[in-house]
Amino acid sequence: MSKTISIVGGGMVGASLALALQDCARKAGWTIRLIEAHPPNREGFTQPSYDARSTALSQGSRKIYERLGIWSTLAQRVEPIRQIHVSDRGNPGSARINAAQERVPALGYVVENAWLGEVLIGALDHDVVEWIAPGRVVRAIPAPDGYGIEVDSPTGEQTLHTDLLVIADGGRSSLLSQLGVHREVSPYGQVALVTNVTSAEGHDGVAYERFTDSGPLALLPMSESRSALVWTLPEDQSAEVASLPDDAFLQRLQLAFGYHMGALVKVGERNCYPLSLIEAEEQVRSHLVILGNAAHSLHPIAGQGFNLSLRDTLALANTLIRAQQERKSPGELSVLMRYLERQRSDQLMTVAFSDRLTRLFSNRQPLLAAGRNLGLLGLDILPPAKRLFARQAMGL
Incomplete structure (x- = not known):
């Protein structure tokens, strides 16, 4: 049965997840939606993730992008x-x-960042990855078999069903507050x-x-x-x-x-x-995953934030691919908990490393x-x- 994965946020994390999943989606008949308020255009990227800043990619991140075929x-x-x-x-x-x-x-x-965004988006197969951009999810409604998402776009407002909702729209995500996901903020x-x-x-x-x-x-x-x-x-x-x-x-x-x-x-x-150090107290629920800065936003001085998010992204993709092989729905809580258990020690170690280094040297x-x-x-x-x-x- 065809499944739909909706990714809110087409920045570096959201686009990387879509790329990591697209081969499996093509074979399994999944639909991947990227819902992004700031679409790419020929003059450049207006999406904040692809602004004039730069990102330090770790050696581990190079290995991930080699695996995804874009290095x-x-x-x-x-x-x-x-x-x-x-x-x-x-x-x-x-x-x-x-x-x-x-x-x-x-x-x-x-x-x-602009070059990374150009390469990521250029590698996406638009027969598999459906862009809704510009588009904004104004409401997410839990359902027994997924989420109903109300999407506002230039063509009007529509309500779509998704088997898995991935929130990767950054540290200021309004959806998290709406869904009652508390985040611990340490300025x-x-x-x-x-x-x-x-x-x-x-x-x-x-x-x-x-x-x-x-x-x-x-x-x-x-x-x-x-x-x-x-x-x-x-x-x-x-x-x-x-x-x-x-x-x-x-x-x-x-x-x-x-x-x-x-x-x-x-x-x-x-x-x-x-x-601030910002950490979401929940990263998974049934049919829901929180990724990137929406899940954990770190001090930039140690250069760990995006690299941790990219490792999370690959771990989630691997977990969903394995679930497909086991004929499980990508939104099943047991599947998403498997992902979180796999990544939790990496997250705890990396957040502690970054936070303690920052506080020690400040x-x-x-x-x-x-x-x-x-x-x-x-x-x-x-x-x-x-x-x-x-x-x-x-x-x-």
């Missing part, structure tokens, strides 16, 4: 991370993780200032994690000697820093970051995003700073500890 295309415009340099401003402790020492081609890859009291910068000496494939008095900052290698900056600032400083003239902004950043890449000579448009208490400095020194001279840290960072 060779994606790799045409990614920048490999050959080394990660972690340091604490004002202290001698630092650590370096090298791809060659870890016996991998790269520790990760930086991709512009960091910080804002992420995101932009691209260019340095005089280039980045040489090095990603920098620098911990400063105002908060951690990361510079990730991009093409054309550019680096993607994620600068964590206190809420009461972010607007003032973001609005500085370019020269003054670069001077302020140079003071915080140092001269690891020589002089910083150019900066792009700046955007700011308030930061705290300027002298005793913590001294312990943190010793930790970085120890990480650099203890190969087993460094390897464990590297494998977590690489999503392996």
Whole structure:
């Protein structure tokens, strides 16, 4: 019997799930719906997931996209991370993780979100994956055999049935509140200032994690000697820093970051995003799954958020494919619980790693700073500890 899987949100997570399921859907006669408020167009992607920002893909995420058949295309415009340099401003402790020492081609890859979106959507088979875009789910109504979803689109409002509803529409999903899914929100009291910068000496494939008095900052290698900056600032400083003239902004950043890449000579448009750790208390119900930032939204400094969501996505796809082989409905609670049980330890470990790293390096208490400095020194001279840290960072 034909089944329908409706994915609310056509961003990087939703499109990746559709791609992971489309071969099975073609063979099984499933229909996959992607319901997206901001459709792609020929001029570019208006969907917020595909904006001017960049994403650091872990080595584990590369393996996933290789399996899904898009890595060779994606790799045409990614920048490999050959080394990660972690340091604490004002202290001698630092650590370096090298791809060659870890016996991998790269520790990760930086991709512009717009390019990732273009490749993902270009790989979808529109005979299998039905786009409803622009479209917005205004209401989801539980039913014994699935959900009724009221979809508002330019052609009017329609009510559709779905055997499985996947909510992947980001950290501000209104559907979760409507369905009574509570999310635990732990504000960091910080804002992420995101932009691209260019340095005089280039980045040489090095990603920098620098911990400063105002908060951690990361510079990730991009093409054309550019680096993607994620600068964590206190809420009461972010607007003032973001609005500085370019020269003054670069001077302020140079003071915080140092001269690891020589002089910083150019900066792009700046955007700011308030930061919180957000976790949904439920991720599955009968005929319902919550994915991506709707399920867990992490601090960006450790680069773990999207990579965790992509692992969740592949695990869900594998579970649904196995359910089809066992002639089970994709919306059965036992099937969805199998997915969650499979991923729960990865989620707990990754959320804890990201949150503790952020809080540790955002705290300027002298005793913590001294312990943190010793930790970085120890990480650099203890190969087993460094390897464990590297494998977590690489999503392996």
